[in-house]
Amino acid sequence: MNLSTLFLASGGPFSAWFTKLHETFIVNDRYKLLIEGFRNTILITLGALAIGVVIGTIVAVIKYLAEDAPSLRWAAAICNLYITVIRGVPMVVQLLIFYYIIFSHAKNGIPVAIVAFGVNSGAYMAELIRSGINAVDAGQMEAGRSLGMSRLQTMRVVVLPQAIRYILPAIFNELIALLKETSIAGYVAEVDLTRAGNLIRNNTYDAINTLLLVALIYLLIVILLEQILKHMERRLGKGDKR
Amino acid sequence: MINVKNLQKNFGGVEVLKGITTEIDKGDVICVIGPSGSGKSTFLRCLNMLERPSGGQIIFEGDDLTDKKIDLDLHRQKMGMVFQQFNLFPHMTVMKNLTVAPMMLKKVPEDKAKAKALELLGKVGLADRADAYPNQLSGGQKQRVAIVRALCMEPDVMLFDEPTSALDPEMVGEVLDVMKKLAADGMTMVVVTHEMGFAREVSNRILFLDDGVILEEGTPEEIFGHPKNERLKSFLAKVL
Numbered sequence: 001m002n003l004s005t006l007f008l009a010s011g012g013p014f015s016a017w018f019t020k021l022h023e024t025f026i027v028n029d030r031y032k033l034l035i036e037g038f039r040n041t042i043l044i045t046l047g048a049l050a051i052g053v054v055i056g057t058i059v060a061v062i063k064y065l066a067e068d069a070p071s072l073r074w075a076a077a078i079c080n081l082y083i084t085v086i087r088g089v090p091m092v093v094q095l096l097i098f099y100y101i102i103f104s105h106a107k108n109g110i111p112v113a114i115v116a117f118g119v120n121s122g123a124y125m126a127e128l129i130r131s132g133i134n135a136v137d138a139g140q141m142e143a144g145r146s147l148g149m150s151r152l153q154t155m156r157v158v159v160l161p162q163a164i165r166y167i168l169p170a171i172f173n174e175l176i177a178l179l180k181e182t183s184i185a186g187y188v189a190e191v192d193l194t195r196a197g198n199l200i201r202n203n204t205y206d207a208i209n210t211l212l213l214v215a216l217i218y219l220l221i222v223i224l225l226e227q228i229l230k231h232m233e234r235r236l237g238k239g240d241k242r
Numbered sequence: 243m244i245n246v247k248n249l250q251k252n253f254g255g256v257e258v259l260k261g262i263t264t265e266i267d268k269g270d271v272i273c274v275i276g277p278s279g280s281g282k283s284t285f286l287r288c289l290n291m292l293e294r295p296s297g298g299q300i301i302f303e304g305d306d307l308t309d310k311k312i313d314l315d316l317h318r319q320k321m322g323m324v325f326q327q328f329n330l331f332p333h334m335t336v337m338k339n340l341t342v343a344p345m346m347l348k349k350v351p352e353d354k355a356k357a358k359a360l361e362l363l364g365k366v367g368l369a370d371r372a373d374a375y376p377n378q379l380s381g382g383q384k385q386r387v388a389i390v391r392a393l394c395m396e397p398d399v400m401l402f403d404e405p406t407s408a409l410d411p412e413m414v415g416e417v418l419d420v421m422k423k424l425a426a427d428g429m430t431m432v433v434v435t436h437e438m439g440f441a442r443e444v445s446n447r448i449l450f451l452d453d454g455v456i457l458e459e460g461t462p463e464e465i466f467g468h469p470k471n472e473r474l475k476s477f478l479a480k481v482l
């Protein structure tokens with residue numbers, strides 16, 4: 001006897017709803033589609049986050065260093081162009097460009113989606129990280145340089161660790177936006193969480209339960225992320241103790 | 243040790259240093275005094291090229307630091323600097339503040355770097371604060387840690403940029419005491435300061451800067467006892 005038949009046998013006002021849930025998600029193992037979608041959504045989000053943080057950090061540091069290193073001006077110009085283009089084109093269009101033009105021979109849409117979302121996120125991360133770098137007192141860079149560290153060394157061990165603390169909430173904001181934005185991954189034939197819900201809805205005509213469940217799962221992930229942020233802020237706040 | 247030749251610095255058309263020439267020898271303790279805006283700090287910051295001079299030369303141990311091809315980072319390892327605002331790294335413990343540069347730049351093994359840091363911390367009376375974060379320290383303690391941080395690189399010269407100006411009055415003494423000990427140990431020091439007592443007692447030569455030039459230089463006895471320049475006389479009348 002499985003869970004749903006147990007509820008069925010118990011009768012009551014919820015029994016009709018449980019019957020419906022059973023038909024929608026359990027019959028034909030349709031819940032497995034949701035699990036696959038969930039997995040892909042997480043995969044794309046985390047992969048894109050990693051790419052975004054790396055690109056964002058590199059772009060931010062180049063732009064910072066270029067402020068008084070004329071030899072880096074051209075690199076900074078490329079970075080600015082990148083940011084402008086990424087921010088100026090809708091994410092769906094970027095995703096389609098990656099899938100149908102840049103990686104038109106790709107058989108699996110997931111890596112394409114990871115790269116597309118990562119490249120997109122990198123542009124926003126870059127501006128975030130740059131604002132964090134600028135928030136760190138200029139005396140920190142001077143102190144590092146006066147000890148004999150290079151600009152890059154000081155950036156890595158002195159400035160960036162402090163910058164990250166300033167911008168951690170904003171990075172999580174970006175991460176949450178990224179998570180939800182991946183719901184368009186279905187455009188490139190990938191089963192993400194949203195598309196999994198859509199597929200089940202098309203099969204069962206149960207719009208209410210599929211959409212609500214999908215919405216609930218996104219919401220739970222975001223709540224989890226918020227908790228992680230709180231934990232990290234506490235941990236990073238060590239130097240603030242008085 | 244440091245030869246300053248016709249040092250000039252403009253900030254956006256404003257001449258802050260108008261040609262400074264002087265020499266700093268090994269073992270010198272030189273105090274730089276003068277009214278605010280006279281270019282004292284800029285002069286000091288040019289010595290380790292935190293400010294890039296607009297003209298002139300800084301010859302440090304035989305190498306011209308204004309030469310674009312020179313490895314500044316390598317030379318800065320030999321020039322410790324202490325800032326008015328301490329500029330400790332707030333996300334690191336005191337110990338980490340002291341060991342990060344020697345371990346990274348001079349490849350000192352961690353145990354040796356820590357032992358050295360603890361020894362120097364002991365000398366400034368802060369051996370028990372190695373695991374504290376900078377924000378848990380008083381201003382005087384922060385500045386003593388900042389001095390030790392520079393010393394951990396075993397520099398040939400120490401540059402002090404108004405090291406007591408941001409301190410509460412009761413904490414000035416503890417920092418000056420550390421600097422006096424340092425001078426007594428034979429460290430070459432260049433100190434921008436408003437502490438005339440310290441300048442008179444510890445330095446062997448004083449530079450009086452005003453309006454971007456050295457108006458007078460000499461021993462404490464000459465500067466405080468027999469000032470010749472009128473501007474120096476009126477400056478001393480105000481601060482003493």
